[in-house]
Amino acid sequence: MGQSNQKIDIFERMPVKRAVLKQIAPAIAGQMITLIYSLADTYFVGMLNQSAATAAITVAFPMFLMLTAISNLFGVGGASAIARALGKKDLEKARQIAGISFWSGLVAGILYSCVFLFLGEPVLRLCGATERTFAIALGYARWVILIGGPFTILNTLLANLVRAEGSAMHASVGVSMGGILNTILDPIFVLPQFLGLGAVGAGVATAISNAAAMAYFICYAVKKKNATVVSLSPKNLRYTGRHIKEILAVGFPSAVQFALTVVSISVQSKFVSRYATEAVAGLGIVKKLDQLPLYFTMGVSNGLLPLLAYNYSVGNQERRKQAFHFGCTISLGFSVLCLICYEAFAPLLAGIFIEDPATIQYASGFLRIMVTAMPMMSLCYPIIVQFQAMGKAKPALVCSVIRKGILDIPISFVMDALIPLYGLMWVQPIVDTISLAVAGILYRKQNRRG
Template identity: 40%
Template sequence: MSNNENINRELFERMPIRRAFLTLAVPTVLSQVIVIVYSLADSFFVGRLGDPQQVAALTISFPIFNMLTALANIFGIGAASVISRSLGAGNSERARKASACAFWSAAISAGLMILVLILFMKEVLTLLGATADTYAFTRSYLIWVVLFGGLPTELSLLLGHLLRAEGRTKAASIGMTLGGLLNIALDPLFIFYFHWGVGGAGIATMAANTASMVFFLGVFFRIRRHTVLSLSPKDFTVRQGILAGIVSVGLPTGLNTCLVNLDNALMSGLTAAYSDQVVAAYGITQKITTATIHISQGMAQGILPLIGYNYSQGRLTRVRQTNRFALRTLLIFTIFFFAAIEASAASLSRIFIDEPATAALTGVFMRCWMFCAFGMCLFQMYNAIFQGVGLWKQALLLTICRLGILFPAASLGLNRFLGLQGLMFSQPLSDTLTLFLCMAVYHKVKINQLCGGQAPSDP
């Protein structure tokens, strides 16, 4: 056994929960903070142009770009769960095949998405709310971000998930940080110096994600003799239940992203009925407030391998301790983040858009929307717990209820009866209801399986 494997065994099996949580989650959270910064960078620098139509183009583009994240999460988080449980059960061969299956499945899915966008771009953008004023800006951004940058974007996210599954959180975080910092550095160069506007932001994002992918591939090349992970097509297989295991566990997270895209498209359509300024205000609000999602996802993704590994070994006490500590830590973070945004909403809105009317509207939108933080963040952790132990049906049910039923119903209903003010509270209402549902489902699972159940024999 290599030194690295000894270190990982110590981390997963014997390290105190608080220290193991910090070791696994903190690097992932830090990389997510970089993701937040560079996702905000496009809105910040494009917002400096003072053109609500170009800011609105980013909002319209978001669901399409986010589909790449959905595909990466289906294969990445699903594989991370299968790999960590396989390692806990001592099945290195299954872990190796799962990593190769996830990598090549992600590459194929990215190619198919790019092909669909090439064939139906005009129809898709019109469906998402692009108008005669915003279509050209949106198309310019997506050509670089998806058509040229789609494969690097999806594979860089996927490779980060695979590295975290084996406990290599430092390398995963460095790769994400590299891409984020490069995006931030290139945005002002392409947007202002070359005067490429929102298209320049797309070029910067494509270049940054390509650099991140190249870094990750280099990491895999260096560790190829010291890891159970594999990217070789020889290890790719859809048999032995590997692909089914990956997709079933990853589906709730991937579906979560897909439904977020549909809900964003719904919101773009509803806000577009008011004005381009409302669309821009919603887009800025969404990017700032969903910073909580990135950080909560960082915590959840960081500890998922710890939960899966110990569950497969039957260490249920360690699983329960990890769950309690993670939920408590995330709740404390959410309280502080909520207070900070509520206190600084007006100032934040002026940073991202100079146009006074849009900035004022954004501040109001942000204060209303931020009440979703508690349900939104804790939902991420509950779902990660279910995915970590392979309870994908519970995670899938909660995802469908939150984004497929409650949010559309709240947004359509509140918009119809209360107008724009009601629309601003649609996410807080749906996420609060979902949080109560999560707590009820977790309590039932905790009693029936995590406290008295047996770990699955086949990870």
């Protein structure tokens, strides 16, 4: 394989800090572009100055986030298994895993779209859709989930597989291309001076952009079929029984975390919808701003995963630990910077997305509370990915479930009763503090075992 020496150099011989930066920089860039087009939806819909439209996107967001859970089930699991196979110089196994991951993700995406076709309307009601927001949310969700869902899943999944073999730059280019295209298309489809489709137009732009990004990765795999292990051949499905357990065991914690995030966000939106549409819109804006440190941390973690998995596989635990600690330092530093800026400029940041004074007031108050969770999140997420890189499904699952699912929903009832509306915003800081403590204990235990 033409690029194998360069990839082995990154994983084995390059100085640790340089190797980490070389892996995470493109991954972070890709995540930032993804964030930009996610923010673009809210920004251009916000230009309509209709709180109901912004609230509708917020209501539909949990169902869209579920696409990431499905993608991670096969993308993160496949990426970890591929990197460990490369560490053992088993290129054929890596190709088989890539093919199984791709086709499994495609089938799962089609099935999810079918589920939405039959259950989308009642689920949107459960997520907090009201008479003012339901029709808009359904129109938006039809495009991003029913039509664009498989594209979104395969876009993220293939980026993980490409990154797993050391081609972080190509992974970043594919994801970034989709993000840039979405940012260009959003005003064309959303704003009244152009096509004027409103929030539904944002869904159209997202579907088209993810389809384009998916096409880039497919072209990459086909063009470089002799120089990449990212094989899309359906012939690899004959090895499903041999590898699917390894893929699912590692990918399951990530999928569970995002699936439970869907439940958590839906519950939070449902609670907030009892107060005011402007409060729901404000929460939607905060959820977008909150994604900056989250996506940065995801970029760091996704870039680290192949490096950690490869070195764990070859037995170089010291290099693995050094890479992990350096990555955590970068992630924590950025989250602290975001915390300071968000606390200082909350009203200004909320005002970027909408001019409605009530929505800005809600968003500012929500943001200043919720950002206190960022430093804990910036360390907890990489620890979970570290477990996945090592193929340790049980501690990864424990941390994922604690962070999203078993604590935040019951705590939401308590906090809303103690501090109506604003108490809901304290739930994530409380949960992330607890989950980081548990993750830290499990990580120390794992390190003692080697």
